[in-house]
Each structure stands twice: as C-alpha cells, then as structure tokens.
Amino acid sequence: MRLRIFPPALPGGTPRRLRSFGAAVLRVLAVWLVSTLTLLALAGILPDFRLQSPDGDSATFIATTAAIGAGVFGLLGAVVWPVLVRALLLVPALVLGTLVFFLNGSLLWLALSLVPYGRGSAEPGTAVVVAAVMSAASSATGTALAVRDDGAYRRRLARLTGRRRRREGLGPAPRTPGTVFVQLDGVGHDLLREAVTGSESQPPLMPAVAEMYGSTHRLTPWRTDWPSQTGASQLGILHGSNKDVPAFRWYEKESGEVLISNRPSGAAELQRRAVEETGDRGLLAVDGASRGNLFSGGASQVALVVSVAARRDRENRSRAGYFAYFSDPxxxxxxxxxxxxxxxxxxxxxxRSRMRGDRPRVPRGGLYPLIRAFATVVQRDVVVAAVLGDVFSGRSAVFADLVGYDEVAHHSGPRGGDARQVLRKLDRSVALIAKAAQRAPRPYRIVLLSDHGQSAGETFRASYGLTLEDLVRAGCGLPVSRRVGRTPSGAEARAAARAALHRPEEGPQSEERTPSRSEGPLVLASGNLGLVSFPDVPGRMSREQVDKRHPALLRTLADHPGIGFLLVHSDRYGPVVLGGGGAEHRLDTGEITGGPDPLAPFGPGAADAVRRSAGFRNVPDIVINSVVDPGTGAVHAFEQQIGSHGGLGGEQNEAFLLSPRELSAPTDGEELVGAERVHLVLRRWLNEAAAGSPVPATRAADALEAADRELPSAHPPAAHPA
Structure with missing residues (x-):
C-alpha cells in the first residue's frame, strides 16, 4: 500500500483549499479502508498468514490488528519506499521488477512485526503475495478516486520533477520564457474557431482554448502544402524542409520501394533527407524535447518519436517513453x-451509427476500437505527462503532437459526435499543460497549432462502386478484380502503437508491393490523393509515353465524375493539369486550354501548390486528386475514410496557429502558406523567447527574412505566393 498525501490545490481562496484538503483526507481514509479489508480477506484465504493469536481473538480485535497493520504498511511505504527507489535506480529494469516484490514483502513483514501484541505473522513467501495484492488494491483505489483530479496529478508530477532536478544538480531555470508547441493533429482552422466561439445556445466546445482565444492569444490560419498530411507538414514545421515528399506513401523508382512516412524506417529516412537538405538539426536542437511526433526536430529529449523508434541507443531507451510513464502504478x-x-x-x-444508418460510414471493427483507445487515451496521457515533466524541468522548447482527433475523425467524420468528444478531452489536456506552466520554474508561452484539417465526404468506393485501382486498371485495359481490398488507413496512431510495442513494421500490403509488368501499374492512396506509378519504366513517364502505352487511361481518369484533376508531365509543355472534357492547365505558362481551369474549384493557391509538387524528384507518373464539392467542401477519399486529408479540397488545407499576443504576429495580414514558412515563424518566436522580448515586425515578409538571416543554416522557404 502507498499512502499518498496530496497537498492543497493551487492558491485560489480558503474554501478551495479546504475542499482540496478534505478530498485528500477522504482519499487516504478510503485507501486505508480498502487495504484493511484486503488484509482481512487475505488472512481468511491464505493458510500461512494470520492476524490473530493461536488461541483466537474477537472480530473487533482482529479488525483492529488489520487496520493497524495496513496503516503501518502504508506509512512505511510513504517514508521508506522513495529511499529504496532512489537506491534501486541503478539496477537493471528486469532485476528491479523482481526486487520490487521482495522489498514490498519485507515492508509488510516489518509492518506486521510493529503491530502491538505481535498478533500478525506471515511466512516470507506469503508476505510477498500479500504485499503485492495490497499494493495493487490501494493504488487502484487511490487512482480511481483521483482519476479526474487533474490538480493532484499535476502537483504530483511537479514534486517528482523537482526531486529529479535536485538529484541531477540542475541549477535554477532561466528567467527567459520557454515555449510549448502543442499540435492538435487534424484540427482545421474553421473547426477550431467553431469550437472556441460556441453560439448563443451552446457554450464553447473547448472552454480552456476559448479562454486563450478570447484574451491572450490570436488565431491565424495557414494554408498547407500539397500533400496536406502529417508527414509533409510536420517535417516542414520541425525541420524546415518537406521537399520531395509527394504524399503519405509513394513508390520510389530509384530504390524500388514504397516509402511510408509514418513507419519508423520511412520517418527516419525523411528526417535524414531534411537534415541533409537544410544543414540544420531542426527546430528543437537547442534544449528541446519532442513528444509523440513523427520526427525529432533535432531534440535531445525524445519520447514516442517514430523516426527514432527503431534505434536502440542511449537516446532512445524505453524509459524515455512508455516505460517511464507506466512504471508508476x-x-x-x-x-x-x-x-x-x-x-x-x-x-x-x-x-449506434449502424442502427441509425448514418451516411457516410466506414467499417469500424477489427482492431480499430483498440487503435482509437490507444490514440485518444494512451498516447495522449503519455505525451501530456512528458510535456508536464518538460515544463516542470524548465526546458526551453517542447513540441508535442496529440493525434486523437485525427484518428477518430477519419472513421466518424470531422464534425461527428465522436470527434466532438475527443475535442473536449484535448481541451482538458491543454488546460492541464497551461495550469502546469503557471507553476513552472520559468515563464512559458503556449502555442497551439495544427498540421492540416480534415475534409468530409463519402469514400470513392462507396460513391462509385469501385476503387481507384479498379478504375486505373480498367483504363489500362487490364482485368479488374471482383474482390475489393481494404486500403490501410493513413492515420498516425496505428504506426505509433506498433512502434510503442516495438513490433516490427508491417509486411508489404497488396497495394504496397511492386507488381510485375503483367500486373500493371502500382496504385497508392493518401486520403483523396491518388498516385499511379509504372515500376517497369525507369524515371518519370511523360504524358506522351502514357498515351502511347495506354491510350485510354488519362481520359478515363480525367473524365470520371469523382476525379477533379490529374497531374502529368508533358515532354512539350512541362507539368500539365488535366481536367474533364479535355481541359488543361499548363503550369509553366499558366495557359488554360480546352475548357475551364481544372484547378479553379480548389482555390487561388492551388496552382502554386501543384506546381511546387510537380518539381519533386520522386513525383509519381500520374497524381490524381478527387473532385471537391464547391458548396460543402466534400471530397472522396481513395481510402476507407469519411474524414480525410492528403490532397486539395475543402477544410483539409486550412490549418491554424493560436499564438500568444506577446509574440510578434505570424504575418502582417498576408496569407501564411506552407509548412516551411510556419517553421520560420516558430524559429522567430524561439529567438524572441531567448532574447526575452518580441522582435518588431512591420511586415510579415521582413519578419520571415529576419528569422532566416538569424539562422543562416535554415532551409530557405519554397516559392509560395505572399
């Protein structure tokens, strides 16, 4: 048993302190009662454990003995256990796990020997069993009673972190502000604004974030690159370059492999390329911590970071992530x-969704309930605990990704009731971090941001009765299978869960292996973005080569009602966007022929985003973007997702920055475009924090250029419209 005495809550008046103190006392009494009852039950079950003399005692005397024994065991645990744990930190984890039981048993044996009149006794082996059961029962009781007591949880972490700072001999934290970046994965700009403004009849869905928005923070939209997905956005934000990232997954002809950005091997390779491109370790290289991200950002402190998950060195010990969290019962x-x-x-x-007949709807069986629980509970709790530890340690820069909303919105829709529940829980996590920052050893600025939004809509398969691969094969004159396979989700949580369990990467999927020439092209999907590659043709196929080999393919795709446009490369005109009815947009010249501009429904920045991706060295032979409903912003995902992102269309391309007003403005009113530009803004804010004051910026362009000059090794931003 562990008797944990929680101190009063944060200063807020005597009544609040009394309530907190009263709740703490009640928790201690409840734990004591459960421990006493557990001790009595075990005495009745185990033959080598007794709480009475051989001649027998009254029920009252036995109960008193159990209560005293439970209390003494709890006090010994509270006083002696911290000393033992500190002494055992040098013991390997496997040996420590075994020693814990014997030490617990020794504490129980000592507790029984201290009971007056010597009524209690236990054999050594039995004492180990009794101590383990009592510890589990008391910990479960205490935690269950405080499961929603974020104040107690926060204060406890603060105490533990303070002890670690003293143990490691760390001096006082700097007085310059630290910065915590919290990424709410997949939360679009319009969705966040709705969640923090509420309506006349409904309060804000996210009250903690709403308080920031209404007082101390400003909300700024930023437009994502093409593709609009975490791999590209977070790589650009943390490392300053997302060059040559055309999708969530894509086929690279040079290596003959499919690179998937949320697998450890893929994330590690993308991070290596970005560092090589910029010559800089990343946003978090100076006293930074990366928590729950795809990439490290150059941080020396990492936990749950996919790009380093495959490493087994000192910088990636399991104690830095899940073990450090779950070692506490x-x-x-x-x-x-x-x-x-x-x-x-x-x-x-x-x-309930099936019974109501909700549309759109995708399958939610199999392992998905566990994947959802991992993303919305386990990953969230571990990441938030790590961030609180960073804040109490006084770290200069922390970047954390909370992926729960993105995972649920893929399957339930961006504005479904399930997704709204996750937003409420994310708000609670933000509030916990904000309150912790008030007790930190240095001032902190909290920046919320997203990597992309999500666009709703029926899947391509549900709308048209065939998959994108079926359509491509039909356009090539190849047989179409009657069996339609399920495309693996591009959500981050599935790969994060496998990495957390140190499971090997999944083997090649049916759509991720390299087919022979007789099998036809390789078709991959990233939300409503489709990619077609011909593995047997070296280099990128030109439009003329595709037309010669498969004369009907491009027109079959471009004229399909579910497809908005295609990107191909012409030997004559360079990158060309093809639309229905023979319409073309020649990106190098801006010339539009054969009909209306195929990119017009996707907004004024679509041509620049597509032109940038068209210059990537590993862009597939054909890139396909689904159609978008100009009224609702709905798209058709080529995966099994009713909330998707990856291409152009709808809210997926509108991310947000919620930043403290004491920081310089992200822009001076001009549109902020691209993850690489966001990286420069965050760099500028870190420089301001180190200097202790905001950098004056009369124009956004001047501010971004100033940040780039201060960090000469940073990658220059890609060409985007101002």
Whole structure:
C-alpha cells in the first residue's frame, strides 16, 4: 500500500483549499479502508498468514490488528519506499521488477512485526503475495478516486520533477520564457474557431482554448502544402524542409520501394533527407524535447518519436517513453481504466451509427476500437505527462503532437459526435499543460497549432462502386478484380502503437508491393490523393509515353465524375493539369486550354501548390486528386475514410496557429502558406523567447527574412505566393 498525501490545490481562496484538503483526507481514509479489508480477506484465504493469536481473538480485535497493520504498511511505504527507489535506480529494469516484490514483502513483514501484541505473522513467501495484492488494491483505489483530479496529478508530477532536478544538480531555470508547441493533429482552422466561439445556445466546445482565444492569444490560419498530411507538414514545421515528399506513401523508382512516412524506417529516412537538405538539426536542437511526433526536430529529449523508434541507443531507451510513464502504478491504473472505457465507448458508438444508418460510414471493427483507445487515451496521457515533466524541468522548447482527433475523425467524420468528444478531452489536456506552466520554474508561452484539417465526404468506393485501382486498371485495359481490398488507413496512431510495442513494421500490403509488368501499374492512396506509378519504366513517364502505352487511361481518369484533376508531365509543355472534357492547365505558362481551369474549384493557391509538387524528384507518373464539392467542401477519399486529408479540397488545407499576443504576429495580414514558412515563424518566436522580448515586425515578409538571416543554416522557404 502507498499512502499518498496530496497537498492543497493551487492558491485560489480558503474554501478551495479546504475542499482540496478534505478530498485528500477522504482519499487516504478510503485507501486505508480498502487495504484493511484486503488484509482481512487475505488472512481468511491464505493458510500461512494470520492476524490473530493461536488461541483466537474477537472480530473487533482482529479488525483492529488489520487496520493497524495496513496503516503501518502504508506509512512505511510513504517514508521508506522513495529511499529504496532512489537506491534501486541503478539496477537493471528486469532485476528491479523482481526486487520490487521482495522489498514490498519485507515492508509488510516489518509492518506486521510493529503491530502491538505481535498478533500478525506471515511466512516470507506469503508476505510477498500479500504485499503485492495490497499494493495493487490501494493504488487502484487511490487512482480511481483521483482519476479526474487533474490538480493532484499535476502537483504530483511537479514534486517528482523537482526531486529529479535536485538529484541531477540542475541549477535554477532561466528567467527567459520557454515555449510549448502543442499540435492538435487534424484540427482545421474553421473547426477550431467553431469550437472556441460556441453560439448563443451552446457554450464553447473547448472552454480552456476559448479562454486563450478570447484574451491572450490570436488565431491565424495557414494554408498547407500539397500533400496536406502529417508527414509533409510536420517535417516542414520541425525541420524546415518537406521537399520531395509527394504524399503519405509513394513508390520510389530509384530504390524500388514504397516509402511510408509514418513507419519508423520511412520517418527516419525523411528526417535524414531534411537534415541533409537544410544543414540544420531542426527546430528543437537547442534544449528541446519532442513528444509523440513523427520526427525529432533535432531534440535531445525524445519520447514516442517514430523516426527514432527503431534505434536502440542511449537516446532512445524505453524509459524515455512508455516505460517511464507506466512504471508508476498510479499512471498505469489511471490510463488503463480510461483505455477500457474508450474502447467500450467506440463499440457502442459504432453500433449506434449502424442502427441509425448514418451516411457516410466506414467499417469500424477489427482492431480499430483498440487503435482509437490507444490514440485518444494512451498516447495522449503519455505525451501530456512528458510535456508536464518538460515544463516542470524548465526546458526551453517542447513540441508535442496529440493525434486523437485525427484518428477518430477519419472513421466518424470531422464534425461527428465522436470527434466532438475527443475535442473536449484535448481541451482538458491543454488546460492541464497551461495550469502546469503557471507553476513552472520559468515563464512559458503556449502555442497551439495544427498540421492540416480534415475534409468530409463519402469514400470513392462507396460513391462509385469501385476503387481507384479498379478504375486505373480498367483504363489500362487490364482485368479488374471482383474482390475489393481494404486500403490501410493513413492515420498516425496505428504506426505509433506498433512502434510503442516495438513490433516490427508491417509486411508489404497488396497495394504496397511492386507488381510485375503483367500486373500493371502500382496504385497508392493518401486520403483523396491518388498516385499511379509504372515500376517497369525507369524515371518519370511523360504524358506522351502514357498515351502511347495506354491510350485510354488519362481520359478515363480525367473524365470520371469523382476525379477533379490529374497531374502529368508533358515532354512539350512541362507539368500539365488535366481536367474533364479535355481541359488543361499548363503550369509553366499558366495557359488554360480546352475548357475551364481544372484547378479553379480548389482555390487561388492551388496552382502554386501543384506546381511546387510537380518539381519533386520522386513525383509519381500520374497524381490524381478527387473532385471537391464547391458548396460543402466534400471530397472522396481513395481510402476507407469519411474524414480525410492528403490532397486539395475543402477544410483539409486550412490549418491554424493560436499564438500568444506577446509574440510578434505570424504575418502582417498576408496569407501564411506552407509548412516551411510556419517553421520560420516558430524559429522567430524561439529567438524572441531567448532574447526575452518580441522582435518588431512591420511586415510579415521582413519578419520571415529576419528569422532566416538569424539562422543562416535554415532551409530557405519554397516559392509560395505572399
């Protein structure tokens, strides 16, 4: 048993302190009662454990002995256990796990020997069992009672971090501000604005974020690159370059492999290329921490970072992530209870959706309830705990990614009730971090941002009865299989869960292996972005080569009602966008022929975004973007997702920055375009924090250029419209 005495809450008046103190006392009494009952039950079950003399005692005397024994065991745990844990930090984890049981048993044996009249006794082996059961029961009880007590949880982390700072001999934290960047994965600009403004009849969905928005922070939209997905956006934000990232997954002809950005090998390769391109380690290279991200950003402190998940060196020990969190039984119980509840909630919500006949809808069975619970509970809890530890340690820069909303929105829709519940929980996490920052050893500025939004819509398959691969094969004159396979989701949570469990990367999927020439082209999907490659043709095929080999393919694709445009490369005109009815947009010259501009429905920045991606060295032979409904912004994902991102169209391309007003403005009113430009803005803010004051910026372009000059090794921004 561990008796944990929680101090009063943060200063806020005597009544609040009394309530907090009273709640702490009640928790201690409840844990004591459960421990006493557990001790009595074990005494009745185990033959080598007794709480009475051989001649027998009254029930009252036995109960008193159990209560005293439980109390002494708890006090010994509270006083002696921290000393033992500190002494055992040098013991390997496997040996420590075994020693814990014997030490616990020794504490129980000592507690029984201290009970008056010597009524209690236990054999050594039995004492180990009794101590383990009592510790589990008391920890579960204490944590269950405080499972929603974020104040107690936050204060406990602060104490633990303070002890670690003293143990490591760290001096006082700097007085210059630190910065915490919290990425709300997949939350678009318009969605966040709705969540923080509410309406006359409904309060804000995210009250903590709404308080920031209404007082201390400014909300700024930024437009994503093409593709609009985490791999490209976060690589650009953290490392300053997302050059040559054409999609979530793509086929590289030079290596003959499919590179997938959320797998450890793929993320590590993309990070290596970005560092090589910029000559700079990343945004977090100076006293930074990366938590729950695809990439490290050059941070020396990492936890749950996919790009380093495959490493087994000192910088990526398991203690830095899940082990460090779950080695505390209070954390384990708190998260386990929420994990089970979330998995059950998903099963109930999926069944209700089927019974209501909701449309659009995608399958939500198999392992998805567990994947959702991992993303919305386990990953969130571990990342938030790591961020709180960073804040209490006084780290200069922290970047954390919370992926729960993105995972749920893929399957339930960006504005579904399930997704709204996740937004409420994300708001609670933000509030926890903000309150922790108030008790940190240095001032902190909290910046919220997203990497992309999500666009809703029926899947391509549900709308037209065939997959994109079926359509491509039909255009090539190849047989189309009657069996339609399920495309693996591009969500980050699935790969993060496998990395957390140190599971090997998944083997080649049917659409991720290299087919022979007789099997036809390789078709991949990234949300509503489709990619077609011909593996047997070296280099990028030109439009003329495709037409010669498969005369009907390009027109079959461009004229399909579910496809908005194609990107191909012409030997004569360079990059060309093809639309329905023979319409073309020649990107090098801006000339539009054969009909209306195919890019017009996708907004004024579409041509610049597509032109940039057309220059990537590994762009596929044909890039396909689904159609977008100009009224609703709905798109058709080529994957099994009713909320998707990856291409152009709808809210997926509108991300946000919610930044403190004390920082210089991201722009002076001009549109902020591209993840690489966002990287420069965040760099500028870190420089301001180090200097202790905002850098004056009369124009956004001047501010961005100033940040680039201060960091000469940073990658210059890609060409975007101002």
């Amino acid at each position: 209070a954390n384990a119980t708190r998260t386990a209870v929420s994990f089970v509840a979330e998995a059950v909630r998903e099963l109930i919500q999926a069944k």
